[in-house]
Amino acid sequence: xxxxxxxxxxxxxxxxxxxxxxxxxxxxxxxxxxxxxxxxxxxxxxxxxxxxxxxxxxxxxxxxxxxxxxxxxxxxxxxxxxxxxxxxxxxxxxxxxxxxxxxxxxxxxxxxxxxxxxxxxxxxxxxxxxxxxxxxxxxxxxxxxxxxxxxxxxxxxxxxxxxxxxxxxxxxxxxxxxxxxxxxxxxxxxxxxxxxxxxxxxxxxxxxxxxxxxxxxxxxxxxxxxxxxxxxxxxxxxxxxxxxxxxxxxxxxxxxxxxxxx
DNA sequence: ATGGTGGACAATCCA
Numbered sequence: 001x002x003x004x005x006x007x008x009x010x011x012x013x014x015x016x017x018x019x020x021x022x023x024x025x026x027x028x029x030x031x032x033x034x035x036x037x038x039x040x041x042x043x044x045x046x047x048x049x050x051x052x053x054x055x056x057x058x059x060x061x062x063x064x065x066x067x068x069x070x071x072x073x074x075x076x077x078x079x080x081x082x083x084x085x086x087x088x089x090x091x092x093x094x095x096x097x098x099x100x101x102x103x104x105x106x107x108x109x110x111x112x113x114x115x116x117x118x119x120x121x122x123x124x125x126x127x128x129x130x131x132x133x134x135x136x137x138x139x140x141x142x143x144x145x146x147x148x149x150x151x152x153x154x155x156x157x158x159x160x161x162x163x164x165x166x167x168x169x170x171x172x173x174x175x176x177x178x179x180x181x182x183x184x185x186x187x188x189x190x191x192x193x194x195x196x197x198x199x200x201x202x203x204x205x206x207x208x209x210x211x212x213x214x215x216x217x218x219x220x221x222x223x224x225x226x227x228x229x230x231x232x233x234x235x236x237x238x239x240x241x242x243x244x245x246x247x248x249x250x251x252x253x254x255x256x257x258x259x260x261x262x
Numbered sequence: 263a264t265g266g267t268g269g270a271c272a273a274t275c276c277a
Contacts, residue, residue, distance in 0.1 A: 012269065012277080013270075016268090016270090039270065040270095063271085064269085064275080065270090112277060114277090208268050209267050209268085209277090210267090211267090252267090
């Protein structure tokens with residue numbers, strides 16, 4: 001039996017996170033490593049650092065904001081970027097779609113949304129809607145498919161440290177829950193929650209602005225790995241690796257890992 | 263109710 005190991009990490013600047021990323025890849029050797037918020041133009045992407053570690057890499061980014069990348073041991077097939085619809089900006093720097101080992105993977109950096117009364121929030125909701133249409137148009141829930149990344153939604157009360165206070169935040173509000181549920185209802189299972197039902201205090205993000213947030217457990221679960229039913233059945237485990245948040249020069253996000261038997 | 267830190271870039275924008 002082979003194990004297919006995948007991971008997702010909002011790097012918050014890939015060039016400032018290589019001291020975490022490269023050693024983690026050397027140690028864990030995932031088949032696929034999906035990154036968001038690379039914050040780098042394609043011309044300045046640190047390709048050679050990944051090559052030296054034995055990883056191929058595909059990426060799409062811009063100077064200061066957004067940006068997605070995928071590192072993989074095997075060559076990725078059918079790589080494409082963005083939603084490619086007529087409903088809004090291309091957003092090539094928010095979505096990489098590819099195939100590997102017969103599985104379709106979608107690495108996304110969902111718009112954060114800023115505040116509920118801003119155009120950015122309307123755009124976030126629209127983006128979820130467009131993504132659902134994208135799934136319907138190009139894929140089927142019968143196929144092995146994985147959606148992962150920084151999805152900027154904490155789906156349940158147990159996914160944040162203070163649901164009462166945080167209610168209404170752009171990552172924790174009914175409109176976003178509804179958008180997310182609508183996408184899940186297409187046929188996706190939250191793989192982390194499958195293996196940790198009802199488990200509290202499991203977070204993937206700890207705000208830099210909150211003092212001692214890790215020690216005090218003041219986090220959010222906003223990074224996710226979801227899979228269609230046939231793949232969800234094959235998932236062996238899913239866990240949060242806190243190492244990036246505890247590193248010398250820490251990251252605000254952690255690494256989320258899932259393993260599938262193939 | 264507000265601000266806190268960190269990243270990019272070079273005065274603010276974003277998270």
